[in-house]
Amino acid sequence: MSKILLDVALIHEPVVNRRGETIGSAVTNLDLHDIARACRTYGVDTYWVVTPFAEQQELASQIIGHWVDGYGKKANPDRGNALSLIRLCSTLDEVIAATRTKWGTEVQVIATCARPQEDTIGYREMQRRLEKQQPALLLFGTAWGLAPEVFTSVDSTLPPVNGSGDYNHLSVRSAASIILDRLVGERV
């Protein structure tokens, strides 16, 4: 596949907890690492980590700095290569504005969800749009997923990653990896 224009955003606020209440979640180390490594593998341009909490941004910044500029760069340069894709941002609106500026055009904002949503776009259709180099921003929610208000503001939502039954509790790290593979990977 030729170069794609795809960004990923991991949203920590607004997301829902297990009771469906809107919350802000904490940044976790492996969400940064695993999703950055998948983003680098599949040619994602920027991996946005979205949290409005200054302390959480500071924590993420320290982790990224260790691997991109600090001792980690020497110990495992492949890891810094992946984590250098990360940009920290406070709100989804800021991310959308930044991607529009970067690509100089409108950007399709596509949500993901473990539960079926309205206005879904199939994986193959999304793949075709990426092949046509239409810029896209793919949103993943931490905790129990993106808050309802996010779905009303996006262009489309990808269908849930269904396996072989009705269990749909993948980690966001697994879901992001699988969805990037479905959109960009080539099975051989």
Place this chain on the structure above:
Amino acid sequence: MSKILLDVALIHEPVVNRRGETIGSAVTNLDLHDIARACRTYGVDTYWVVTPFAEQQELASQIIGHWVDGYGKKANPDRGNALSLIRLCSTLDEVIAATRTKWGTEVQVIATCARPQEDTIGYREMQRRLEKQQPALLLFGTAWGLAPEVFTSVDSTLPPVNGSGDYNHLSVRSAASIILDRLVGERV
């Protein structure tokens, strides 16, 4: 897809470190959780966690017990549902023997690797074998991957998960999720 006869084994010994030396690695909490959740999603029968170290087995056992029988069962039953797929084992030979006994027949042992190997089997061919209900055991290596001696004893190896470039440093959690999706998932 009808029921598949597929097990997954996560190998902690023998694997290689970044210098290619054969080592035993440590069990990590999120390898248990993320891969168990992916296994449950894709209908895997047993998720074998292989380590010869008694302390590591004890640690894994405590984590699993918390979610399957302890407080975690009440707090998040979906998690226990996934972690209940895990069986601890000391060696790969024990796992192979146990899967043969379970299914009453020979079992294809298929390795995975980020580097190209000989005797590879394509994803589509592997998918066809699973659809024909041929029992299979899929091996994933922790650290820098399975030790060379493992590849000489398996039936085949799946090709590396290639993205859009030459970066091939996915986490084992991501790789296992993607490979299960390629073998069992259905894109819509």
